Amino acid sequence: MTFALDIGFAAIHLALVLFWPLVLVGIVRRVKARLACRRGLPLLQELTDLLKLFRKGEVIPDTATWVFRLAPWGTWAASALVALMVPTFSWSVPLGAQADFILVIYLLGSSRFLRNLAALDTATAFAGLAASRESFVAALSEPAMVLSLWCAGWVAGTSRIPEMVWRFSEKAAAELSPVHPLILVALVIVAIAENARVPFDDPTTHLELTMIHEAALLEYSGPGLALMQWGAGLHLGLSLALIANLFFPIGLAAPAELGTVPLGLFSFMARTSVLAALLGVLESTMARLRFFRITDWLALSGAAAVLAVIRLVTVGR
């Protein structure tokens, strides 16, 4: 019985984690459209786009090697693997025992690594630029991410993300450590940077010279492009889920208790939708930064994480 329940939970989690991000992408776009006084696309437009792309044929440059072919699958698979480790509607996840935060960070890192390799592989000018820029951003954002998750882990007393979420959800708000706001600030900035959103990068830009993320995908078409975009969507969904569950763990479903599932689902969807909407507002109200100003913001996130570390090291949990 419990086994079946576990399977059921895993299935819901899987469905949620693979397809809900597409809706979140839709929400962000819808909010941006509304703020710009447009009606906006349907919420499921991203899914429609992906389905269409999957049906199309693929054009592969003559100069491309197997790396180019492998990259979409690799990036998607790495993101999907992480998706099995980050809690969504309940803190229990299929790969809970393996969900160490360092593993999570490096799986995400390897997905980015593959994408950058593929961008270099085709030897187009813009893609190479994009790869270099993305590495630059990642090199600055990753330390902040490692440090802030490490701090969260220290406060919770575990290195596994689902357990952190569980510990935090058990505590009353008054029990939260004062480093929470610091980690929150650090992680939000890192999430925005790593997902290549405004103000770090503009996902809707049409000027290759200023692109970071999109330029790396210039050579892709058809199913390859679909996988890449889906992978990016997964990444966004993961980030929002992580922030929602680490800092606002409200109404999480208890494992093996079917009655709590609807509430958990509703709460998760509501929380992530709110975050996505906030992201949309942010994207509409801020201008994109000049590339070399990016360091300022990432330095802020790094400083917030370092402050959290200082606090934890000098005072303790």
Place this chain on the structure above:
Amino acid sequence: MDTHTFSRLVELTSYSVLLVAVAVVAQRNLATSIRLLRLEGFLLAMVSAVIGLYTGESHLFWVAAITFVIKGLAIPSFFFHVMHRIGLPHDAERSLTVPLGLMLASGLTLVAYHVGRPLALASPWITRDVLASSLGTAFIGLSLMIVCRKALTQMLGFLLMEDGIFLFGITETYGMPLLVELGIFFDLIVAAGVTGILLLRMGGDFGHVDVDRLSDLRG
């Protein structure tokens, strides 16, 4: 309000004060920095009100109200006014690069933790976090004043420093006597006025407010 919730609330708010101070260092846009300063004023008013609620000392509500009006409303508006009068662009000013400034800020917070240690050990009421964030805010303001050689940033640092010391006073002693608080507010207003006049004159006489270019007096 029970003691635990109270102390956590004070802790969180004072940490936010520190975080806002760090964000000021990370800002190159002067206008945003002033808005952050306003936020700082609101947070401080909140802390004093919370402490007033907990201890039941009515004079803390007065302090909260005055803080709200002076630090939250009056001084930032005055600052904006001065900025417009001089005709400074919003992203002017700031000689310290942001990453360097943030490193400095982190280091200063570490120092604040260590300076605050004896106080926190001796104190039955107040945690080291509150001490460190208040002293850290003061130190960050101080470093802005000393390291940044731009007049408006120095004024910003001065106000941040005042904020940090205010937080230190209000949390460490649960409020100085009202008379002294009033005196400190009075000084703050006068200081803001005097710096405003100086800035306007510097803007008028020199056409810039860059302290680095004021170098007639040496040795």
Place this chain on the structure above:
Amino acid sequence: MDLLLILAVFPAAWALLMVMLAPTRDADAFGTGGALLTVAGSLLLMSRTLSGEIVTGWGTHLRADVLSSAALMLTSCVFCLASLYAGPYLTASSGHGQLPAGWRVLYWPLVYLFYSAMAFTCLADNLGILWVSLELTTLVTVPLICLNRESRGLEAAWKYFVLCSVGIAFALIGTIALYASTLRLSGGAGSSLSWAFMLEHGAGLDPMFVRLAFLFAFVGYGCKMGLVPMHCWLPDAHSEAPTPVSAMLSGVLLNCAGYALLRIAAVAARAMGHGSVQSVFLAFGLASVILASFFIVVQSDLKRLLAYSSIEHMGIVAIGIGLGADGLYGALLHALNHAMTKALLFLSAGQVVHWHGTKQILRIQGVLRSSRVTGLALGAGSLAIVGLPPFGPFLSEFLILRAAFLSGHTLAGILLVGALGLTFAGFLAHAVPMLLGNPSRGHEDERETANARTVLMLLVTIILALGLTVPAGLDRALKACVSALDWS
């Protein structure tokens, strides 16, 4: 009648009166008259406190023992002399176009507010009020320094504001920490910011708190007092201010900061022992004396030379404080001597600068020939400030050196002697060419105003008298100060 409150508030009220009546023509008479009244008031207070009476006022916020009234008296005397000097000075400089006419109206009210803030500093019992008023002295003097619409004055004023506010903010942290330590007094003695209360319960205060508080307060008030390495603002501010303001800044404001520091040090010494408190004074004092003596040697600007000399003498005062009871006696006497001598020097140098239109030492010569009185004053002041007998500073420096060697601080004594020697050579090497020789063309026969002549001669007489003897009343007052602080 609340004597203390009247003494502290009267100048501010006088300033208000002057703003409201705006007597442009009689402003100088108004200003000088008020200054004489302040001297009378402080004498009255002194006569009451000298017998050991403690006067309190404004609830319990103000409190005067003999040290407070001595500080107030010194302040009011220098203030009065500077005010006597100021009237003709203002007329002359607005004639020269150095001061815009409109600003002259501002001078008197600002100076009176300045004095009022210093009076509050001297008379405050509440350390919070003491801090507030000392910060206020900074804020009030900032516009005074940039009164002469020159860009250099503006620059000096800004630096002065920035560094002094930073410094004094430290002192606020220290004050808060002291207050917090009284909150934690065992036995429910109650909390208070009063220094008298703290001195009484000093032994019960938590030494950890008090150490931190003392260090913060030392950095803060030490900055205001011009101790190295917090001194950077001082030469700029003191050299760019109008002459009477320079005299007050150097003569009495530094002493007020020193007074505040001494009050806190007395409390700290009760809680953490005299030894550690005094060693801090000693270290910073020595640093100030040594560094300032080097800067004196290489200085080329007359008023900056005097400003660095102020740093040096504040260092000597700090060394004296750091040497125990005998040293403190010498330090207090030296503060008095330095105030008078430095006022004399700034006022006579102001005269010279005004005539020559430059502060460059090399372009000034033959002052003794061009004007007998000013030359004499400048010469006597220079000889006095480098510590030659028969002037006051010699006596007090000698007392401090004696205390150093007797209390076993031989190294400090030797360093002090070395630095004094360097200053002696450096200062006189600048002063002698200015005084002797032939005046440059157009400056052969200069005349100072009657007021200036009176003030300068009065000051010369005072420092000469102080060098020949320590009057019995002064001796009694100084001894009472030392015992009031319980310094050993």
